[in-house]
Amino acid sequence: xxxxxxxxxxxxxxxxxxxxxxxxxxxxxxxxxxxxxxxxxxxxxxxxxxxxxxxxxxxxxxxxxxxxxxxxxxxxxxxxxxxxxxxxxxxxxxxxxxxxxxxxxxxxxxxxxxxxxxxxxxxxxxxxxxxxxxxxxxxxxxxxxxxxxxxxxxxxxxxxxxxxxxxxxxxxxxxxxxxxxxxxxxxxxxxxxxxxxxxxxxxxxxxxxxxxxxxxxxxxxxxxxxxxxxxxxxxxxxxxxxxxxxxxxxxxxxxxxxxxxxxxxxxxxxxxxxxxxxxxxxxxxxxxxxxxxxxxxxxxxxxxxxxxxxxxxxxxxxxxxxxxxxxxxxx
Ligand SMILES: [Zn+2]
Ligand SMILES: [Zn+2]
Numbered sequence: 596x597x598x599x600x601x602x603x604x605x606x607x608x609x610x611x612x613x614x615x616x617x618x619x620x621x622x623x624x625x626x627x628x629x630x631x632x633x634x635x636x637x638x639x640x641x642x643x644x645x646x647x648x649x650x651x652x653x654x655x656x657x658x659x660x661x662x663x664x665x666x667x668x669x670x671x672x673x674x675x676x677x678x679x680x681x682x683x684x685x686x687x688x689x690x691x692x693x694x695x696x697x698x699x700x701x702x703x704x705x706x707x708x709x710x711x712x713x714x715x716x717x718x719x720x721x722x723x724x725x726x727x728x729x730x731x732x733x734x735x736x737x738x739x740x741x742x743x744x745x746x747x748x749x750x751x752x753x754x755x756x757x758x759x760x761x762x763x764x765x766x767x768x769x770x771x772x773x774x775x776x777x778x779x780x781x782x783x784x785x786x787x788x789x790x791x792x793x794x795x796x797x798x799x800x801x802x803x804x805x806x807x808x809x810x811x812x813x814x815x816x817x818x819x820x821x822x823x824x825x826x827x828x829x830x831x832x833x834x835x836x837x838x839x840x841x842x843x844x845x846x847x848x849x850x851x852x853x854x855x856x857x858x859x860x861x862x863x864x865x866x867x868x869x870x871x872x873x874x875x876x877x878x879x880x881x882x883x884x885x886x887x888x889x890x891x892x893x894x895x896x897x898x899x900x901x902x903x904x905x906x907x908x909x910x911x912x913x914x915x916x917x918x919x920x921x922x923x924x925x926x
Pocket of ligand 1: 684685686687688689690691696698699700701702
């Protein structure tokens with residue numbers, strides 16, 4: 596099979612031909628139909644998230660079809676499944692026991708501790724896979740598996756907030772905006788200054804307001820979610836939320852947060868982070884998405900063009916989400 600492999604952080608992925616992986620008991624072997632390209636992959640490839648296995652096949656938004664599973668598995672042959680970032684947990688630590696498996700001390704992550712979906716085939720612990728029925732086609736469904744799930748978890752962290760600012764209008768924000776509209780909440784979209792296309796994209800999805808991240812929104816917001824990995828946006832977002840409001844940092848990595856006057860935090864404003872996902876988040880969100888129904892805007896890339904997709908994401912040039920589709924032939 597083909598796999599796009601990271602041999603050393605800071606270097607481009609290289610296409611490698613290798614054997615289809617052997618499936619351990621309790622795992623499924625899937626043929627990858629699509630794999631989303633997440634900002635986390637970019638952090639891994641660029642060496643901003645040290646500690647990944649090397650060599651590594653990145654990718655944790657995998658839509659695939661079961662080729663092989665245990666006898667008696669809940670997944671049958673040819674069934675469509677989704678494989679997310681959370682690859683396995685210990686099931687026994689204080690976090691796993693408390694319903695916070697996203698914080699498990701021994702968690703293993705897809706496309707980080709174990710090979711992911713930038714390949715023709717992947718294996719995954721079946722307890723952490725999700726059944727993935729329609730209506731979205733394979734490539735369109737891929738961004739649900741991280742951008743959607745993490746966005747959903749970040750949105751839940753905003754509690755009952757009615758007005759929410761989204762900083763960074765990429766894959767996650769374009770899905771969250773649709774969930775928010777469904778729930779009767781108003782989206783205020785913040786993009787890089789001058790990104791008129793991004794702002795119109797946000798408005799087209801129902802955002803009540805869209806502007807530059809340096810702008811003050813027309814009204815104080817109940818909450819804000821930061822999807823952009825830019826620490827300087829944290830104080831900006833604090834200034835945009837009302838007293839008692841909350842700023843949720845949804846990324847796995849962010850540049851340093853600059854110092855700011857305590858006054859901006861005072862009056863019970865909060866800053867929290869969101870880490871990973873639980874299987875419950877996945878079940879809730881994947882159950883909700885078809886009812887909304889969430890649609891995704893994607894750019895498809897051939898597997899061999901993974902570096903091109905990562906580069907477009909790095910430059911902020913992707914509208915919606917980038918998705919690798921193994922059956923496409925490269926440029
Ligand atoms: Zn655990
Ligand atoms: Zn991700």
